[in-house]
Every structure is written in C-alpha cells, then in structure tokens.
Amino acid sequence: MEEAPALITRVLRKADIAVTECRSDKPENGISGSIPVEDAYLMGLQLRDYPEHDYWEGSRQHPRRDVKAGEILLYDLKRDPRFFINKPFHSIHFYLPRKALDAIADEAQAPRISELRYEPGVGMVDEVVRNLGTSLLAAFDRPEQVSRLFMDHVTFAIATHVTQTYGGLWSTPQRIKGGLAAWQERRACAMLEANLDGEVAIREVAAECGLSISHFSRAFRESTGMAPHQWLLHRxxxxxxxxxxxxxxxxxxxxxxxxxxxxxxxxxxxxxxxxxxxxxxxxxxxxxxxxxx
The missing domain is CATH 1.10.10.60 (Homeodomain-like)
Incomplete structure (x- = not known):
C-alpha cells in the first residue's frame, strides 16, 4: 500500500519506529506479498473485525482464526508473514526494528531481549496498545497538528510496553522515586516553553536533565501532574x-x-x-x- 499514511519517529537514538494506517473497504482478493526479511516486528492493532483470518509464516499455514476489532497481532519479519486478503480491513501497524528493542533495553539498563512471544495468527487483547494506538488516529487525519513530543511519548510508551509484555524485559536497577529536582524542572519547562510547537525531542529534554527518557517522563509527571506533551498543551x-x-x-x-x-x-x-x-x-x-x- 504505497499511499498508506505513515508517521515516523526517532525517540530512540538511531532507531526509527514507524506507524502506518492500513485500510481498504474493497480490497482485491489475494495473498499479500512478502515483506523484505529483516530482524524486526510488525504489530497490527485491528480496528474492525476480520473473520476467518488465513495466515502463513513461510510455507506453513496456521489455523484459520477470527480476529476482532481491538485485538493485536504480532508478525516476525524474519519469518515471511503473509495473509489472505478477501474482505475489508482497517488496522494500525507499528514497525519495531531490533535496534528499537535493543535501545529500550539499554535505556532501562536491562539485558536485551531475544524474541517477542506470540502465537502466529492469533489476536490478543491488549488494552494499553488499544488505548495508545487509537489516540494516534487523529494524527493520520491531521498530521500537521501532531507535535513531535506527543509522537515520542506514544511510540516510546507502546514500544516499551511491547518489549516488557511480549519480550520479558526486566530492569535490574532500583527504581528511582520522586519527581524532578528543582533545577531539572526549571530546565525542562524552559526547553518546552521555548518550543511551543512541540518540535523538541523528548530525549533531548531528558538529556538536559541528565536522565533517561523513562525516568524523566515518570519524574516530570510526578512533579507537574502531567506528561510533558500535556503540560505543553496547557502552556x-x-x-x-x-x-x-x-x-x-x-x-x-x-x-x-x-x-x-x-x-x-x-x-x-x-x-x-x-x-x-x-x-x-x-x-x-x-x-x-x-x-x-
């Protein structure tokens, strides 16, 4: 789908995360083409029911399943995922390369994960992905109104959640409690206020405070009562x-x-x-x- 709207963010250094909306009300029947093999995953959030979902990985066809709106599917791009398209569909796909999964583990000072766990072709209920994913729908309709700060926040939250829930990511360091120090809060707020259009990367603000992205996001909310992108809207x-x-x-x-x-x-x-x-x-x-x- 060459014309499918896509949003790309680089919240993690040297690791792009892409989000694409895929929709067709009158698709041409046939098996989807192969996606180039790479060490990466696609996660599809289904926005409408897709009964009798036929799915292959390589030459192996997996049992036919009904996929319901709100469920997610994981696809390993090393395994040549393909599916039979014979009915209308609407979904949001998140592209999660190995570099992004590794960067999230490094950010958490945790061991890097091996693979994401999933059952091929089986939809899973994940309220976190559903809620965060649907918050991006307006971004596809009005991309000019979506700030980089908001995209960073949502994509980082989703990628971290997926790495923890389906990859078994665990963090060894003791979690730092409390909010930002006074100087950190002043510096973060000054950076955000100097970029009211939201085109400042959250990792840049976190770096100015000497913190990781995850620690900064938690501490900023603790200090201000809002996530950075919400604080920016109020400002x-x-x-x-x-x-x-x-x-x-x-x-x-x-x-x-x-x-x-x-x-x-x-x-x-x-x-x-x-x-x-x-x-x-x-x-x-x-x-x-x-x-x-």
Whole structure:
C-alpha cells in the first residue's frame, strides 16, 4: 500500500519506529506479498473485525482464526508473514526494528531481549496498545497538528510496553522515586516553553536533565501532574490567553504564535481544556474589563 499514511519517529537514538494506517473497504482478493526479511516486528492493532483470518509464516499455514476489532497481532519479519486478503480491513501497524528493542533495553539498563512471544495468527487483547494506538488516529487525519513530543511519548510508551509484555524485559536497577529536582524542572519547562510547537525531542529534554527518557517522563509527571506533551498543551493555552488581551490580534495569528498548527487546532484544544471557545473566552474577558470600576 504505497499511499498508506505513515508517521515516523526517532525517540530512540538511531532507531526509527514507524506507524502506518492500513485500510481498504474493497480490497482485491489475494495473498499479500512478502515483506523484505529483516530482524524486526510488525504489530497490527485491528480496528474492525476480520473473520476467518488465513495466515502463513513461510510455507506453513496456521489455523484459520477470527480476529476482532481491538485485538493485536504480532508478525516476525524474519519469518515471511503473509495473509489472505478477501474482505475489508482497517488496522494500525507499528514497525519495531531490533535496534528499537535493543535501545529500550539499554535505556532501562536491562539485558536485551531475544524474541517477542506470540502465537502466529492469533489476536490478543491488549488494552494499553488499544488505548495508545487509537489516540494516534487523529494524527493520520491531521498530521500537521501532531507535535513531535506527543509522537515520542506514544511510540516510546507502546514500544516499551511491547518489549516488557511480549519480550520479558526486566530492569535490574532500583527504581528511582520522586519527581524532578528543582533545577531539572526549571530546565525542562524552559526547553518546552521555548518550543511551543512541540518540535523538541523528548530525549533531548531528558538529556538536559541528565536522565533517561523513562525516568524523566515518570519524574516530570510526578512533579507537574502531567506528561510533558500535556503540560505543553496547557502552556500553549496560557500563552494564547495572554495574547488574546490584545484585541488587535486575530485568533489565527494568536494560534500560530502559541504553537498551534492553525486556528482550528487552537479552537479544538482550547475548548477542550478551558470549556469554552477562544472567541467566547475573549468576549467574556472584554465584558469583565468593561465592568471594572
């Protein structure tokens, strides 16, 4: 599917993780082509039921199964996975190369895993992948409104979860408790605020604080009550509120100055976090100002 929308992130140094949305309402019947052999996995999150799923690894055909919406399937690209396509399908596929799995183990200071455990062609219920994966659906429709920080957060969380749950990753160091030190919080927030568009890599912010990505993410949430990308959204809104006091500035300009992709993105996020649209909020502030003695 050459035109399938894809998102690629490099949250881990020298290891790309790709996410692709695959959908066809009227597919041509036939066996899927072979994917180039490499030391990597695909994880498919099914978004619609696919009954009577015929699946092969190499020359071996596995028992036919029904795959339900919300289930995941794992494919080892060393084993030449193929399947018979004869009905509509819709799924999100995560490309997880060996480099990414190794980098996650190194990040956790844990032994590298060997293989991911799965039963060929059998769907599995995984609420973590389902919830995180479906949060990316809007990103395929409006990729210009998705920040690098958000993509880093979701793809790292999914890749780490898969490595732990299906690869048996275990960490030997004692988990560090507590939030960020005061200087770390100041530095992290300053970096995020200097990049309101979210185009700063989470590993860069973590490195500035002298922490691993996983430790930084946990400590930042402990200190601020929010994940980094959520904190950034709230900061964008606060920045927009300050600018909206200047009646000469149009909302479209305020949206861009506050790190939003466009006015519709600004309106959607602002309304969700504040409870009213930017225009309503601005008018209410103007009324309050006019009534001040």
């Amino acid at each position: 964008r809104v606060e920045s927009a509120k300050l600018l909206m006091h200047d009646r000469r500035l149009p909302l479209s300009e305020i949206a861009l100055s506050s790190g939003f992709a466009d006015q519709s993105h600004f309106t959607r996020v602002f309304s969700r976090l504040v409870g009213v649209s930017p225009g309503q909020w601005r008018r209410s502030r103007e009324i309050e100002t006019a009534n001040e003695p």
